Amino acid sequence: xxxxxxxxxxxxxxxxxxxxxxxxxxxxxxxxxxxxxxxxxxxxxxxxxxxxxxxxxxxxxxxxxxxxxxxxxxxxxxxxxxxxxxxxxxxxxxxxxxxxxxxxxxxxxxxxxxxxxxxxxxxxxxxxxxxxxxxxxxxxxxxxxxxxxxxxxxxxxxxxxxxxxxxxxxxxxxxxxxxxxxxxxxxxxxxxxxxxxxxxxxxxxxxxxxxxxxxxxxxxxxxxxxxxxxxxxxxxxxxxxxxxxxxxxxxxxxxxxxxxxxxxxxxxxxxxxxxxxxxxxxxxxxxxxxxxxxxxxxxxxxxxxxxxxxxxxxxxxxxxxxxxxxxxxxxxxxxxxxxxxxxxxxxxxxxxxxxxxxxxxxxx
Amino acid sequence: xxxxxxxxxxxxxxxxxxxxxxxxxxxxxxxxxxxxxxxxxxxxxxxxxxxxxxxxxxxxxxxxxxxxxxxxxxxxxxxxxxxxxxxxxxxxxxxxxxxxxxxxxxxxxxxxxxxxxxxxxxxxxxxxxxxxxxxxxxxxxxxxxxxxxxxxxxxxxxxxxxxxxxxxxxxxxxxxxxxxxxxxxxxxxxxxxxxxxxxxxxxxxxxxxxxxxxxxxxxxxxxxxxxxxxxxxxxxxxxxxxxxxxxxxxxxxxxxxxxxxxxxxxxxxxxxxxxxxxxxxxxxxxxxxxxxxxxxxxxxxxxxxxxxxxxxxxxxxxxxxxxxxxxxxxxxxxxxxxxxxxxxxxxxxxxxxxxxxxxxxxxxxxxxxxxxxxxxxxxxxxxxxxxxxxxxxxxxxxxxxxxxxxxxxxxxxxxxxxxxxxxxxxxxxxxxxxxxxxxxxxx
Numbered sequence: 001x002x003x004x005x006x007x008x009x010x011x012x013x014x015x016x017x018x019x020x021x022x023x024x025x026x027x028x029x030x031x032x033x034x035x036x037x038x039x040x041x042x043x044x045x046x047x048x049x050x051x052x053x054x055x056x057x058x059x060x061x062x063x064x065x066x067x068x069x070x071x072x073x074x075x076x077x078x079x080x081x082x083x084x085x086x087x088x089x090x091x092x093x094x095x096x097x098x099x100x101x102x103x104x105x106x107x108x109x110x111x112x113x114x115x116x117x118x119x120x121x122x123x124x125x126x127x128x129x130x131x132x133x134x135x136x137x138x139x140x141x142x143x144x145x146x147x148x149x150x151x152x153x154x155x156x157x158x159x160x161x162x163x164x165x166x167x168x169x170x171x172x173x174x175x176x177x178x179x180x181x182x183x184x185x186x187x188x189x190x191x192x193x194x195x196x197x198x199x200x201x202x203x204x205x206x207x208x209x210x211x212x213x214x215x216x217x218x219x220x221x222x223x224x225x226x227x228x229x230x231x232x233x234x235x236x237x238x239x240x241x242x243x244x245x246x247x248x249x250x251x252x253x254x255x256x257x258x259x260x261x262x263x264x265x266x267x268x269x270x271x272x273x274x275x276x277x278x279x280x281x282x283x284x285x286x287x288x289x290x291x292x293x294x295x296x297x298x299x300x301x302x303x304x305x306x307x308x309x310x311x312x313x314x315x316x317x318x319x320x321x322x323x324x325x326x327x328x329x330x331x332x333x334x335x336x337x338x339x340x341x342x343x344x345x346x347x348x349x350x351x352x353x354x355x356x357x358x359x360x361x362x363x364x
Numbered sequence: 365x366x367x368x369x370x371x372x373x374x375x376x377x378x379x380x381x382x383x384x385x386x387x388x389x390x391x392x393x394x395x396x397x398x399x400x401x402x403x404x405x406x407x408x409x410x411x412x413x414x415x416x417x418x419x420x421x422x423x424x425x426x427x428x429x430x431x432x433x434x435x436x437x438x439x440x441x442x443x444x445x446x447x448x449x450x451x452x453x454x455x456x457x458x459x460x461x462x463x464x465x466x467x468x469x470x471x472x473x474x475x476x477x478x479x480x481x482x483x484x485x486x487x488x489x490x491x492x493x494x495x496x497x498x499x500x501x502x503x504x505x506x507x508x509x510x511x512x513x514x515x516x517x518x519x520x521x522x523x524x525x526x527x528x529x530x531x532x533x534x535x536x537x538x539x540x541x542x543x544x545x546x547x548x549x550x551x552x553x554x555x556x557x558x559x560x561x562x563x564x565x566x567x568x569x570x571x572x573x574x575x576x577x578x579x580x581x582x583x584x585x586x587x588x589x590x591x592x593x594x595x596x597x598x599x600x601x602x603x604x605x606x607x608x609x610x611x612x613x614x615x616x617x618x619x620x621x622x623x624x625x626x627x628x629x630x631x632x633x634x635x636x637x638x639x640x641x642x643x644x645x646x647x648x649x650x651x652x653x654x655x656x657x658x659x660x661x662x663x664x665x666x667x668x669x670x671x672x673x674x675x676x677x678x679x680x681x682x683x684x685x686x687x688x689x690x691x692x693x694x695x696x697x698x699x700x701x702x703x704x705x706x707x708x709x710x711x712x713x714x715x716x717x718x719x720x721x722x723x724x725x726x727x728x729x730x731x732x733x734x735x736x737x738x739x740x741x742x743x744x745x746x747x748x749x750x751x752x753x754x755x756x757x758x759x760x761x762x763x764x765x766x767x768x769x770x771x772x773x774x775x776x777x778x779x780x781x782x783x784x785x786x787x788x789x790x791x792x793x794x795x796x797x798x799x800x801x802x803x804x805x806x807x
Contacts, residue, residue: 223515307403
């Protein structure tokens with residue numbers, strides 16, 4: 001966390017008085033950083049708490065599928081639920097129309113659930129599948145307090161009063177012939193959330209959709225785009241905002257795409273799953289329910305040099321009960337022993353074929 | 365992280381005898397290449413710590429840091445965990461930090477103008493510090509410098525060539541970072557190739573061929589074209605980045621460190637017990653700092669004890685200082701008529717800081733000196749001193765120890781405590797000891 005006055009001794013008192021836990025939507029992270037929720041509980045857990053305040057999050061889109069919109073929607077809705085102003089920019093004529101597609105929070109019907117748990121507590125439980133019960137305990141604690149990360153119901157649109165007023169500022173990237181105008185708008189937005197050691201009252205979110213879309217005028221001005229992203233990153237770093245940006249790497253030259261990847265603090269990428277791919281179906285369990293694959297390429301490391309090595313970097317995006325997004329580890333499907341070929345060749349065959357689909361490395 | 369650090373230092377040509385035998389004005393250019401999967405920043409932090417550490421070439425080194433990638437607070441926090449306080453170094457003018465995060469090369473001067481201005485600042489800083497000082501210029505990183513220069517590779521190269529002249533003119537060392545996976549799709553004479561040509565040492569950080577792993581974060585390849593016995597050789601290491609040099613207790617690193625490195629230094633009588641308690645898990649880790657007393661100017665508040673003045677716990681003198689401070693304060697405040705009189709209170713507190721000095725400075729110096737003596741060291745002279753101390757204490761059993769400890773309790777002074785030991789050390793050979801016993805007085 002940037003300190004306006006640099007502490008010369010390790011033992012000087014930390015001046016931040018109000019803990020962010022009292023401010024809904026923010027929580028302390030390690031090394032003096034603060035987290036903001038992404039809107040997807042699984043993603044927060046994988047990233048170790050959420051998005052760092054002051055970081056630049058980038059999503060590499062797949063032009064075949066619009067799954068990055070799911071992440072964008074939950075990110076923006078989470079901000080509105082927590083009363084955090086949002087600046088939204090997109091390369092369409094009327095960006096405000098997108099706000100109607102934002103999901104609302106999911107309110108579970110919890111009468112049955114509480115009765116069940118009471119009964120279960122009376123009996124002796126042999127918790128051999130202990131991870132199931134860990135999840136239940138957490139649910140009970142959360143009543144009555146505003147949650148850090150909400151479950152979003154993608155079927156229902158967000159309540160009207162949350163998008164009314166000045167909470168959401170929309171900018172159309174088609175209007176900008178060069179990026180200076182947008183840079184001024186973002187710097188004005190970011191200046192509302194300066195970073196200092198005192199109380200953090202609010203945080204801001206910036207959501208930019210499809211930044212390098214070809215329909216924008218500045219599309220061929222590569223260095224201007226890079227320079228804008230760099231200045232956005234510096235502005236965000238010295239403020240209490242998180243910038244969330246999606247871009248299609250296949251539409252850019254590889255060097256520009258790599259530069260953008262280096263500029264990102266947290267880097268995720270989406271890969272589409274082709275429908276009815278028989279080979280992939282034999283390789284993975286639950287293939288039919290999967291919408292796409294999410295790969296975590298880089299996790300932001302503020303104030304520390306130790307990199308985060310995740311157990312698994314690729315997760316499958318699924319919709320649970322068609323309403324909320326869950327991320328699941330990939331599980332290899334059991335090899336069909338009834339087929340005549342030996343294990344070696346069938347396993348080798350399926351692994352070999354997976355390289356054809358999308359060319360990405362699936363890692364378990 | 366002692367072993368890997370010295371392997372890397374060896375490969376870079378920074379051996380132990382470096383500070384004595386290094387030719388004074390030897391400028392070098394070091395290029396650090398990394399990629400998205402493995403960031404090479406940890407090498408940069410290691411080099412910063414090395415150049416700013418007090419042992420390095422009699423603290424005559426200055427680091428000029430041009431930062432495009434991260435703000436000052438980021439580096440400060442990381443290096444503080446490694447034991448180097450950047451904020452203090454910046455105040456002491458040993459670190460000159462140029463924060464270039466918001467640098468935009470202005471349109472009217474052109475990108476050339478912006479880079480020229482930056483070079484001018486660097487040159488001024490180098491000139492100012494050029495007398496008898498080893499100057500290191502660190503640029504983090506060149507790929508972002510290119511973005512700031514709006515993609516003008518020609519201007520960036522000119523800037524680098526200008527900086528290179530500083531190595532010959534002033535003997536500076538230049539360290540730059542570049543992300544070479546950005547340029548992998550280009551053919552021909554790319555920026556990394558040109559910088560590799562300029563540099564004496566190239567360090568490349570990349571993931572293992574098999575991918576990323578929790579135990580091995582990547583591999584470093586070091587090519588040293590210039591100095592030392594590694595001239596022209598390529599060395600390859602696997603590395604794992606740690607937060608700081610203290611091994612972590614949770615994953616068994618600490619017990620491993622204690623068993624393999626510390627246990628060997630302990631006298632053989634104690635080794636079994638030491639290893640047994642490590643196995644039982646009876647380890648407690650406490651941070652240990654040196655905090656000189658500094659005035660606290662908050663009205664109505666006073667610091668006492670370790671919060672005010674912390675020294676090495678070897679002598680157990682910290683409590684002595686705290687209690688003596690309390691006694692001094694009591695005596696002072698006894699004469700105060702009312703605690704609501706700010707003027708009088710301030711006068712008394714001012715005198716408190718002065719009156720506490722004899723006791724606290726004695727104990728601080730004693731603790732520091734004893735720590736230095738008993739610290740493990742490769743230096744022959746220190747080892748001799750250690751032996752002498754042990755033998756002195758061994759001699760008199762109770763007497764010798766008391767003679768050392770009493771002055772601490774009475775805070776009589778440095779000389780009183782160490783005189784018996786130093787005399788002993790000086791005259792420590794058998795004929796002399798016999799002579800001492802016979803005559804029972806030194807010559």
